[in-house]
Amino acid sequence: MNQVKVLSEFYFSRLLGTPIYDKSGRNIGKIRDMAVRWEGAYPRIVGIKYAKKTHQLILIDQIEYCSYKEVRLKENFVIEKTVTLHENDIYISKWLLDKQIIDLKGSKLVRVNDITLSWVVQENIERMILVAVDIGIRGLFRRLGLEFLVNNWQNNLLGLQYIKPLESWNSYLQLNRERQQVSELHPADIADLLEEMDYKSRAGFIENLNDQQAVEALVEMDLDSQVEIIEQMDEQRASDLLEEMPPDEAADILVEMTTEKSEELLNLMEVDDAEEVRELMQYEEGTAGALMTTEFIAFSEDLTPEEVINQLRELAPEAEIIYYLYVIDEAEHLLGVLSLRELIVASPKATLRQLMNTKLRKVHPEEEHKRVAEVINKYGLLAVPVVDEQGIILGIVTVDDIIDILIPERGKLDTYSWFAISKWGGR
Amino acid sequence: MMKNMRTRLGLFLAVMGPGVVTAFADNDAGGIATYAAAGATYGYDLLFTLLISTVCLAIAQEISARTGAVTGRGLSDLIRESFGVKWTFFAMIVLLIANIGTTASEFSGIATSFEMFGVNKIIAVPIMAFVVWWSVLKGNYSRIEKVFFVLCATFLSYIISGLITNPPWEEVILASVTPTFHSDADFLMMAIGLIGTTITPWGQFYVQAAVVDKGITAKDYKYTFWDVMLGAFFTWLIAFFVVVATAATLNANNIQIETVKDAAIALAPLAGNYASMLFSFGLLGASMLAAFILPLSSAYAICEAFGFESGVSKKPKEAPVFFGVYTVIILLGAAIALWPGISLTAVMLASQVVNGVLLPPILIFMVLIASNESIMGKYKNSKWYNVVAWAFTIILIFLTLMLLISTIAPALMSSFINLIGL
Numbered sequence: 001m002n003q004v005k006v007l008s009e010f011y012f013s014r015l016l017g018t019p020i021y022d023k024s025g026r027n028i029g030k031i032r033d034m035a036v037r038w039e040g041a042y043p044r045i046v047g048i049k050y051a052k053k054t055h056q057l058i059l060i061d062q063i064e065y066c067s068y069k070e071v072r073l074k075e076n077f078v079i080e081k082t083v084t085l086h087e088n089d090i091y092i093s094k095w096l097l098d099k100q101i102i103d104l105k106g107s108k109l110v111r112v113n114d115i116t117l118s119w120v121v122q123e124n125i126e127r128m129i130l131v132a133v134d135i136g137i138r139g140l141f142r143r144l145g146l147e148f149l150v151n152n153w154q155n156n157l158l159g160l161q162y163i164k165p166l167e168s169w170n171s172y173l174q175l176n177r178e179r180q181q182v183s184e185l186h187p188a189d190i191a192d193l194l195e196e197m198d199y200k201s202r203a204g205f206i207e208n209l210n211d212q213q214a215v216e217a218l219v220e221m222d223l224d225s226q227v228e229i230i231e232q233m234d235e236q237r238a239s240d241l242l243e244e245m246p247p248d249e250a251a252d253i254l255v256e257m258t259t260e261k262s263e264e265l266l267n268l269m270e271v272d273d274a275e276e277v278r279e280l281m282q283y284e285e286g287t288a289g290a291l292m293t294t295e296f297i298a299f300s301e302d303l304t305p306e307e308v309i310n311q312l313r314e315l316a317p318e319a320e321i322i323y324y325l326y327v328i329d330e331a332e333h334l335l336g337v338l339s340l341r342e343l344i345v346a347s348p349k350a351t352l353r354q355l356m357n358t359k360l361r362k363v364h365p366e367e368e369h370k371r372v373a374e375v376i377n378k379y380g381l382l383a384v385p386v387v388d389e390q391g392i393i394l395g396i397v398t399v400d401d402i403i404d405i406l407i408p409e410r411g412k413l414d415t416y417s418w419f420a421i422s423k424w425g426g427r
Numbered sequence: 428m429m430k431n432m433r434t435r436l437g438l439f440l441a442v443m444g445p446g447v448v449t450a451f452a453d454n455d456a457g458g459i460a461t462y463a464a465a466g467a468t469y470g471y472d473l474l475f476t477l478l479i480s481t482v483c484l485a486i487a488q489e490i491s492a493r494t495g496a497v498t499g500r501g502l503s504d505l506i507r508e509s510f511g512v513k514w515t516f517f518a519m520i521v522l523l524i525a526n527i528g529t530t531a532s533e534f535s536g537i538a539t540s541f542e543m544f545g546v547n548k549i550i551a552v553p554i555m556a557f558v559v560w561w562s563v564l565k566g567n568y569s570r571i572e573k574v575f576f577v578l579c580a581t582f583l584s585y586i587i588s589g590l591i592t593n594p595p596w597e598e599v600i601l602a603s604v605t606p607t608f609h610s611d612a613d614f615l616m617m618a619i620g621l622i623g624t625t626i627t628p629w630g631q632f633y634v635q636a637a638v639v640d641k642g643i644t645a646k647d648y649k650y651t652f653w654d655v656m657l658g659a660f661f662t663w664l665i666a667f668f669v670v671v672a673t674a675a676t677l678n679a680n681n682i683q684i685e686t687v688k689d690a691a692i693a694l695a696p697l698a699g700n701y702a703s704m705l706f707s708f709g710l711l712g713a714s715m716l717a718a719f720i721l722p723l724s725s726a727y728a729i730c731e732a733f734g735f736e737s738g739v740s741k742k743p744k745e746a747p748v749f750f751g752v753y754t755v756i757i758l759l760g761a762a763i764a765l766w767p768g769i770s771l772t773a774v775m776l777a778s779q780v781v782n783g784v785l786l787p788p789i790l791i792f793m794v795l796i797a798s799n800e801s802i803m804g805k806y807k808n809s810k811w812y813n814v815v816a817w818a819f820t821i822i823l824i825f826l827t828l829m830l831l832i833s834t835i836a837p838a839l840m841s842s843f844i845n846l847i848g849l
Contacts, residue, residue, distance in 0.1 A: 097511075098507050098508050098511055098512065099508060100504075100734070108736075110734055111507070111733065111734025113512070113734070135734065140512060140733060143511070143512035143513065144512060144513060144516055198498060198499030198500045198504075198639070199499040199642070199644055200498070200499055201499075202499075228642035231642070232642065232644055419448060419451075419452055419572055419576075419716060419719065419720050420563070420568055420569065420572070420719065420720065420723055420739060
């Protein structure tokens with residue numbers, strides 16, 4: 001690795017407006033903005049915009065000396081030596097300054113108050129690179145020209161490798177890097193970020209997530225945000241995500257939309273998935289039918305534990321919980337239940353018919369969620385099966401589903417407020 | 428039960444969009460006080476100003492709502508991104524001063540309504556300030572809100588009262604469309620106050636945020652447009668009847684309005700002896716509702732502009748600036764209302780004038796953003812629309828300057844009026 005020597009460091013905001021003189025001491029203009037290009041680890045400054053109505057740039061290697069007081073050029077200024085803004089380059093103030101970015105360290109949206117630049121020498125080449133963004137209060141005071149008031153405060157700098165601008169960079173290299181970084185975030189953090197973004201940034205952000213990441217994040221959100229995001233999304237993508245989601249969640253979301261919109265989305269979904277969701281949508285909100293998921297595990301009574309364990313390996317990734325194994329006959333009548341523990345400790349040659357517990361608690365799809373909660377609570381269950389009049393199993397309601405409806409997250413009350421605004425348009 | 432509540436609420440919300448919500452929040456204590464004073468002092472003379480300022484309200488709210496729908500961002504966010512920290516700071520100071528003023532007027536409204544039941548403001552204001560502060564902090568605000576919203580609806584009784592008094596309708600309608608102007612500072616102040624109470628800086632921030640909050644996008648904007656128009660109409664309807672009712676009862680009988688309480692007299696044709704009770708309920712509801720919204724919306728706007736953590740769903744420790752600003756505005760607002768010897772009516776009227784004076788800078792930001800093609804794309808302001816918006820802004824600045832001159836040097840003002848021959 002070649003040695004990098006730092007000549008000096010600058011705050012971008014303080015450089016703005018600095019007068020530029022050429023070799024003969026003629027005033028060319030002042031620093032209006034700087035254009036950056038992403039190369040290697042850090043984006044580097046390629047040129048300086050020196051006048052208001054031009055996209056010509058003074059190349060950075062023309063600079064002899066730079067301070068907050070003045071910039072001196074190596075040669076006399078001639079317009080022919082300037083370059084036009086390249087399409088892959090971007091102005092700092094358009095890209096970063098005052099904009100919202102994702103702080104990948106803290107997994108939240110923050111606003112860029114200032115940017116630090118470093119003037120370095122590497123292999124005898126001088127370059128100016130973007131090092132970090134300032135997201136602290138001291139940066140705000142600096143912008144107001146009042147930094148002296150807070151001189152003893154810490155700067156809150158965030159290294160450029162830890163940021164993701166909402167305005168995406170126009171280069172593949174950069175997109176890949178960002179995609180990778182975002183995939184390292186926890187789905188719950190992605191969910192929070194998405195909820196805070198405006199709908200345009202949100203669309204761009206979701207586009208960069210793969211279906212699985214998007215679904216995981218969506219599942220972490222409250223219903224109102226889910227509905228909003230799915231409604232704003234392009235229909236094809238929305239239907240893809242709905243397919244991937246647990247059917248009960250998908251049904252909850254679709255029920256909240258207009259019939260027109262939900263039909264449109266259902267028609268775009270795979271027939272099987274859509275059918276399952278349609279069935280769930282028929283139940284009234286708050287009843288066992290609406291709460292249940294159809295992704296449970298059921299086996300025929302004639303199987304042996306050995307066979308079941310083998311099948312489990314294939315089924316488990318799909319199912320919401322695998323601790324309860326339901327036993328059914330050919331017509332899908334619910335006969336009994338068996339816990340995972342009982343299955344594992346059972347003799348491998350027995351049949352489920354012999355092993356299962358036939359005294360099991362069940363609920364009907366029309367029953368209110370309160371009643372379902374009572375059953376789950378009273379018998380200490382992780383899930384309760386939902387059966388119709390004929391005793392055919394329709395789905396299960398898990399304890400998670402019940403908790404979600406019983407304990408709304410803090411602040412959710414304000415979703416029902418007419419006047420208070422639950423979240424402002426981003427930060 | 429849950430389901431029932433949600434469907435009913437859903438139906439209601441479907442009808443009541445951000446535009447209508449803002450209109451309701453807009454007819455607050457200061458608003459009613461200003462309309463009542465306008466009607467009592469100048470009869471039907473200010474009805475024309477009211478009509479014009481309603482048209483301007485519709486335009487201003489439309490711009491904000493459209494900007495919100497197209498960008499999905501709040502106004503302070505856009506000001507920050509387009510104009511940088513210094514201008515944002517300026518805009519936020521303007522907003523903060525206007526909102527502290529308005530919050531003070533809301534607490535004055537609360538104090539006035541309690542005084543009508545013989546409760547001293549020294550008891551009423553601190554208790555109600557605490558109720559507001561605590562319920563937002565604890566997140567059970569939305570339930571309390573409904574109570575005050577219902578109380579608020581009692582202002583609709585001005586419509587009935589106005590109809591019962593059966594004013595000379597020909598004169599009323601004529602006055603609504605004929606420009607009337609008096610050259611004295613009091614009239615100017617009243618006119619600016621009237622504009623200041625209809626179109627407020629906070630109302631612009633609020634409607635845009637509400638549009639964003641509802642997830643309304645550019646393609647749904649056509650519904651929101653009508654919602655905003657309906658909202659403006661509502662604001663005008665109530666204001667119009669308050670002016671008519673007060674003009675027909677107070678002005679016609681030469682009763683000068685001394686305090687806001689006298690505005691209750693205008694409800695006498697409807698409610699007889701219960702007029703003041705009806706009025707104080709309405710005043711309490713409207714004031715409390717706005718006392719909730721104003722500190723909240725200021726805190727949101729400031730945090731959004733400077734990138735601080737915000738949101739009612741956060742804990743105070745997670746969003747210290749948000750809850751800090753919120754608390755300080757309530758404290759200052761309540762303190763002004765409690766100031767020894769201050770006239771509550773004066774606070775209410777003065778805060779509307781402050782709003783009117785501080786409105787132009789916010790309007791300038793709004794119009795600049797809404798006409799910026801790189802922000803608004805094909806939804807940017809059309810040319811003629813901009814002409815109207817700028818004309819209105821300039822007229823308001825002009826009126827403000829006139830108010831300043833006529834307050835500082837009344838003689839200069841009257842000679843100026845003579846000069847241009849009004």
